Amino acid sequence: MLELRLVQGSLLKKVLEAIKDLVNDANFDCSSTGFSLQAMDSSHVALVALLLRSEGFEHYRCDRNISMGMNLNNMSKMLKCSGNDDIITIKADDGSDTVTFMFESPTQDKISDFEMKLMDIDSEHLGIPEAEYHAIVRMPSAEFAKICKDLASIGDTVVISVTKEGVKFSTRGDIGTANIVVRQNTTVDKPEEATIIEMNEPVSLTFALRYMNSFTKATPLSNTVTISLSSELPVVVEYKIAEMGYIRFYLAPKIEEDEDETKPQA
Amino acid sequence: MLELRLVQGSLLKKVLEAIKDLVNDANFDCSSTGFSLQAMDSSHVALVALLLRSEGFEHYRCDRNISMGMNLNNMSKMLKCSGNDDIITIKADDGSDTVTFMFESPTQDKISDFEMKLMDIDSEHLGIPEAEYHAIVRMPSAEFAKICKDLASIGDTVVISVTKEGVKFSTRGDIGTANIVVRQNTTVDKPEEATIIEMNEPVSLTFALRYMNSFTKATPLSNTVTISLSSELPVVVEYKIAEMGYIRFYLAPKIEEDEDETKPQA
Amino acid sequence: MLELRLVQGSLLKKVLEAIKDLVNDANFDCSSTGFSLQAMDSSHVALVALLLRSEGFEHYRCDRNISMGMNLNNMSKMLKCSGNDDIITIKADDGSDTVTFMFESPTQDKISDFEMKLMDIDSEHLGIPEAEYHAIVRMPSAEFAKICKDLASIGDTVVISVTKEGVKFSTRGDIGTANIVVRQNTTVDKPEEATIIEMNEPVSLTFALRYMNSFTKATPLSNTVTISLSSELPVVVEYKIAEMGYIRFYLAPKIEEDEDETKPQA
Numbered sequence A, B, C: 001m002l003e004l005r006l007v008q009g010s011l012l013k014k015v016l017e018a019i020k021d022l023v024n025d026a027n028f029d030c031s032s033t034g035f036s037l038q039a040m041d042s043s044h045v046a047l048v049a050l051l052l053r054s055e056g057f058e059h060y061r062c063d064r065n066i067s068m069g070m071n072l073n074n075m076s077k078m079l080k081c082s083g084n085d086d087i088i089t090i091k092a093d094d095g096s097d098t099v100t101f102m103f104e105s106p107t108q109d110k111i112s113d114f115e116m117k118l119m120d121i122d123s124e125h126l127g128i129p130e131a132e133y134h135a136i137v138r139m140p141s142a143e144f145a146k147i148c149k150d151l152a153s154i155g156d157t158v159v160i161s162v163t164k165e166g167v168k169f170s171t172r173g174d175i176g177t178a179n180i181v182v183r184q185n186t187t188v189d190k191p192e193e194a195t196i197i198e199m200n201e202p203v204s205l206t207f208a209l210r211y212m213n214s215f216t217k218a219t220p221l222s223n224t225v226t227i228s229l230s231s232e233l234p235v236v237v238e239y240k241i242a243e244m245g246y247i248r249f250y251l252a253p254k255i256e257e258d259e260d261e262t263k264p265q266a
Helices: A010-019 A072-079 A141-152 A209-221 A256-262 B010-019 B072-079 B141-152 B209-221 B256-262 C010-019 C072-079 C141-152 C209-221 C256-262
Strands: A002-006 A025-030 A034-040 A046-053 A059-062 A066-071 A087-092 A098-104 A110-117 A135-140 A157-162 A166-173 A176-183 A196-199 A203-208 A224-229 A235-241 A245-251 B002-006 B025-030 B034-040 B046-053 B059-062 B066-071 B087-092 B098-104 B110-117 B135-140 B157-162 B166-173 B176-183 B196-199 B203-208 B224-229 B235-241 B245-251 C002-006 C025-030 C034-040 C046-053 C059-062 C066-071 C087-092 C098-104 C110-117 C135-140 C157-162 C166-173 C176-183 C196-199 C203-208 C224-229 C235-241 C245-251
Touching (some): A010 A046, A010 A245, A072 A098, A072 B176, A141 A166, A141 A176, A141 A224, A203 A209, B010 B072, B010 B209, B010 B235, B010 B245, B066 B072, B072 B110, B072 C176, B135 B141, B141 B209, B157 B209, B157 B224, B203 B209, C046 C209, C072 C098, C072 C110, C135 C166, C141 C224, C157 C209, C203 C209
Antiparallel strands (some): A002 A059, A025 A034, A046 A245, A110 B176, A166 A176, A176 C110, B002 B059, B002 B087, B025 B066, B110 C176, B135 B196, B135 B224, B157 B166, B157 B203, C002 C059, C002 C087, C025 C066, C046 C245, C087 C098, C098 C110, C135 C196, C157 C203, C166 C176, C235 C245
């Protein structure tokens, strides 16, 4: 039997909004340590990894490991019916082919049960090794989202270049070129407004803006985003979920050929 | 001659927004007691009844009973041109084929006259007898609107079941089922947040969500909605208009056959 | 070399939003006195004239007169990437076929360079003589915008009639007629809420509402609008840009024939 009670239910709504455009169907894996998901996007280019640790739930009962295949669009439809202050409980009986989402209003005057059919989904779980990155940028998530959105109005790809002084986002399109430089800045009033660059060696990589913009759907989950870059590895765009876990998006850089085409002039 | 001056003109705008999607053309009936309307929706399934009592107008002159056929969409277009704080006066000369809506800004610096052609509309006025209902539920109108909207994302019909403890709204669709229970609750800070159930006998009836959602367009008119249910009568969904009257929507329940199909499992 | 630094960069964004729907491509003319534009709309019916005086810029360097052809839609795309509090600098090297828009965030932590290709645009500069007008109306720009929008829901043209007492906006359409009278009013709390009429002789002219509504896209630039009317001249609809200049729209009245058709009954 599975029963996971999340007081801040709106978190789960935001998680679904963050991934449902990227992934159609996915298995949620539930074990004693937490509620997680790993899935490729429908074009098999990007990878999403979600973790909500058991400690983050008010009540967490998972008698045995279970994998529940869900259509994320349908799940999102149901979660949207919860109020923003509702407590959400995820329930499933052993061997059942349905999952129930229960929403309790803060005053307990309104209790909703939404029961959704589960699906059988083939999926292989990739091991993602911990890795060393050439550069790690932590910056306000809203600023990263605005940059990706702005650049997508000019071009299709973004070159992300990191030096000690700052990180440069560049694109090129039919109407011209754009370069946006964000400087390292640690002397801010609020820690979440800082831009912090940890760099072992300079790095310059090209990515499809379409995917970057998809990743920024997770912006409501966290004030900051961490971008980990290495020339030999997919970029990791990570949004921490307060005291519970994270959503991480992985995307391979475009190969040199494409990069030359789209690299703006210095 | 007809001259009806309504200080809170925005009320009339809200009335039109509440009914114009349901009814295309309708006769407004004006007598010494008030300004009223009764009309079937275009598919002849639901009935709307509006009453604005003469006492609610600052000035009310209606020399003789008159019925004015109006296209509600055109009337709404004109009323939308009034400011939210405008005083609205409805004027018609005896025998005229037009009606004039006059809008006065609070400072009297802007005066607008909108003249609309009247139409001949055949309509029969149904006598709606006062009836006894099995159950009457009064609840916050915004909550009822959210429930109807949420359920419509899952299914096409809603089963409304009333017991002494509360009212249950249920639906069933391709992606699963939903049950929302709202409990009786009279100990609230603001009276308009209460949910009050008067029940003579339990009742469980099925309705098309499409119409229910149409009715909730009247939500801006009142903080509360009253739903009167009886197994032998159409449901009445009533929005009171402060110190003036009401909008009431009538809708026949779906027959048992349909109900079985759509009734969620207990 | 050209380098124009505008501290209130959002002004330039608003200017583009005001004219980009009316004009596709236009030459921006830069001289020691200011940054200006004059262009016909794409159907050659209305004329736009923009002036931003050099004194309004924090830094203004223009070594020699230069005319830069720009696609306003592309320029708008780039300016939309600036933050609302950003400083915008327009830069061009002599003989270059590109222009650069630089955006600096208030904290200087984010610096963006957007480079846009210039175009060759044939255009003749019309001399617009200072003229005497029969009537000049100054009124709140938001009110003028609402009137044009409201009337466009009823008819296609507006008759603007000015007397000493006020200005009347009228239209006529399939569903009826509308007359909106705004009275002269100088005793207001805030000067920008005044409606002031300077009249040498009464005037009544007819205009296409489509263009008037286009002009009101400039509303965010100024709290007031000035409408200058004369029976022998195009109307001038002017939005002042605080301490910098103006946007003026010119539109010829419709000829009598049309006017009769659309003139509402008095």
